[in-house]
Amino acid sequence: MKPMGEVWSPRLSVAASLVLTMAAPVGAQTPSMPQFSLVPPSGRLPLASASRHGTEYVDLEGGGYVEEEYYLLGLAPAITASGEQVFDAPYVTRFLIRKPKDPGRFNGTVVLEPFSWMGERGAGWILTRNYLMRKGYAFVGYTLSINRPANDPKTLDWDPEPRNLNLDFMRRYDYKRYAPLGSYYDSDRFRRGSGPDQYPPQAQGIAAQLALLLKSNHGPTQGLDVKRIYVNTWAINGQLWLDYLDQGRHQQWRMPDGKPLIDAYMTGHIVYGDLGGEVLRVPRKLPEDAPFVTVYSQAEVVHDARQEIALPPDTDQPKLRYYEVTGMPHLRLADQGTEGTEPHPADGDKRNDPRCQFLYDEPVETVVSAILDAMDRWVRDGTPMPKAERVAREGKGVARDLQTGNMVGGVRPPWIKVPSATYLTDQETGCGSAYDTKVPYSAQQMKALYGxxxxxxxxxxxxxxQAIKEGYLLPEDAVLVKPVASPADFTGPLRSEP
Structure with missing residues (x-):
């Protein structure tokens, strides 16, 4: 292993904040090949299906795509949060694959995402589906969940009667289809920090075996000629990939020819270590042959600013990028999974607080798609991704522009460069919701700013x-980004949907 810099503490200044260990695949091994089989029809569409009308819906037929659901089963190691491989155990899970009907349209890349345990939500799919289908990607989302144990660390503190956080939810939805699913879990023996590990001990092994299956062009990808696999994982499951890289799995588990199982890693809306354990922002064993990209919403930016956690600088070797996207909420209405619900900020005890009335739901999927496209070009032809300045810090917080009220610095979409509202986070307003809110400008403010x-x-x-030039908006997506304010907003109160 070759050290690339000084030891990094999350609370040191950026200038002295980097430990990047690039490990060669010495003693690499190929994971076991899992088994697979088509899931028999049950009379219902699968959970997280893109054909179910809801937040993940897309016209697959019209886009020339097909969706299939498979069981995946095998033996995978149970691994502790500290990286110890304890033993191998059997598992059964399932995955959905969406792929072009015509193999000639396939671009050679599969995007891999573990569904969130909150309603089997595919946030990465929701944020990039139009781009993926336009460009001919295949997408695979898979279940990473457990039976509900008596001591369920995901629910004890805040949801004594969870509806959609484990395999019990899936079985209630469709028992016939999901009764066989299960993986090893023991909250007493597998710990993260001072509490039970919230992540299934077999998560890393299952991910590696699924990547091997897909990249070997067996079964679900037969005839597609898969050349690359990219991870695109959002929210809490992003910790899986931080652990996977930090513990050296990228170098340990390889294809039979020694090439990587996974060619790029992109995560978003996740502050690693937030659910217990060690606080890291960069894996200590970054690969030489794959980018690692993290995308922050405003909520994660405020969190790290308040905790005085410095981010490492972007580097081209190893391939590391961090993007802090202003005007991006932690959660949108469009990001909900099956049966997923969150309280609206205006429904709580701050219903009269003007800061808690209006959600913001601007088309951040256009920014995410542009970042994914840039990561793809970095892998395929070596074109480095753009580097963005960080959001400016001010004390134990973020700096905000005195005129607009919005964050200074970061990736700045058009609705922030030319704003019609101040975009806030729940950490700043205390509105009491996973949704973030904005305060629209008055007609007087709009006239003062723009005339x-x-x-x-x-x-x-x-x-x-300008966003297209900077690389944060694709020309094909420009039509989706429209002025937020209307002519009426210059004569009366700004009319934003709550």
């Missing part, structure tokens, strides 16, 4: 062109 709606719209269009 007229025509001027505002013109400046907004220029901001879109």
């Amino acid at each position: 007229s709606h025509a001027n505002y719209a013109s400046r907004f269009e220029a901001a879109k062109q």
Whole structure:
């Protein structure tokens, strides 16, 4: 292993904040090949199906895609949070694959995402589905969950009657289909920090075996000629990939020819270590042959600023990028999974607080798709991804512009470059929700900033062109980014949907 810098403490300044160990695949091994079989029809669409009308829906048929559901079963190691491989145990899980009907449309890349245990939500799919289908990717989402134990660390503190956080939820939805699922879990013996490990001990091994199956062009990917696998995982399951890399699994588990199982890692909306254990922002064993990309919403930015956790600088070797996206909420209405519900900020005890009335739901999927596209180009032709400045810090918090009220620095979409509202986080407002809120400008403020709606719209269009130039908006997605304010907002209260 070759050290790449000084030892990094999360609370040191950025200038002295990097430990990047690039480990060669010495003593690499190929994981066991899992078994698979088509899930028999039960009369219901699968959980997280893109054909179910809801937040993950897309017209697969119209896009020339097909969706299939498979069982995946095998033996995988149970691994502690500290990286100890304890023993091998059997597991049965399931995955959905969405792929072009015509193999000639396939671009050679499969995007892999473990579904969130909160309603089997595929946030990565929701944020990139139009881009993926336009570009000919295949997508695989899989279940990473457990039976509900008596001591369930995901629910004890805040949800004594969970509806959608474990395999019991899946069986209630469709017992016939999901009764066979299960993996090893013991909350007394597998710990993370001072409490039970919230992540299944077999998570890393299952991920590696599924990647091996897909990249070997067996069964579900037969005829596709898979060349690359990218991870695109959001929220709490992003910790899986931090552990996977930090413990050296990328170098340990390889294809039979020695090439990587996974060619790029992208995670979002996750502050690693937040659910217990060690606080890291960069794995200590970053690979030489795969980018590691993290995308923060405003909530994660505020969290790290308040904790004085410094982020490491972006580097081209190893391939590391961090993006702090302003005007991006931690959760949108569009990000909910099956039966997923969150209280609206205005429904709590702050229903009269003007900061808690309006959610923001601007098209951040366009930013995420552009970042994924840039990561793809970095892998395929070596073009480095753009580097973005961090959000400016001010004391134990973030700096905000005095005129607009919005964060200074970071990736700045058009609705932040030419704003019609101040975009806040729940940590700052205390509205009491996983959703973040905004405070729209008054007509007087809009006139003071722009004079007229025509001027505002013109400046907004220029901001879109600048975002394309910077690499945070694809030309094909520009039509999805529209001015937030209307002409009426220059004559009366800004009308935003709560």
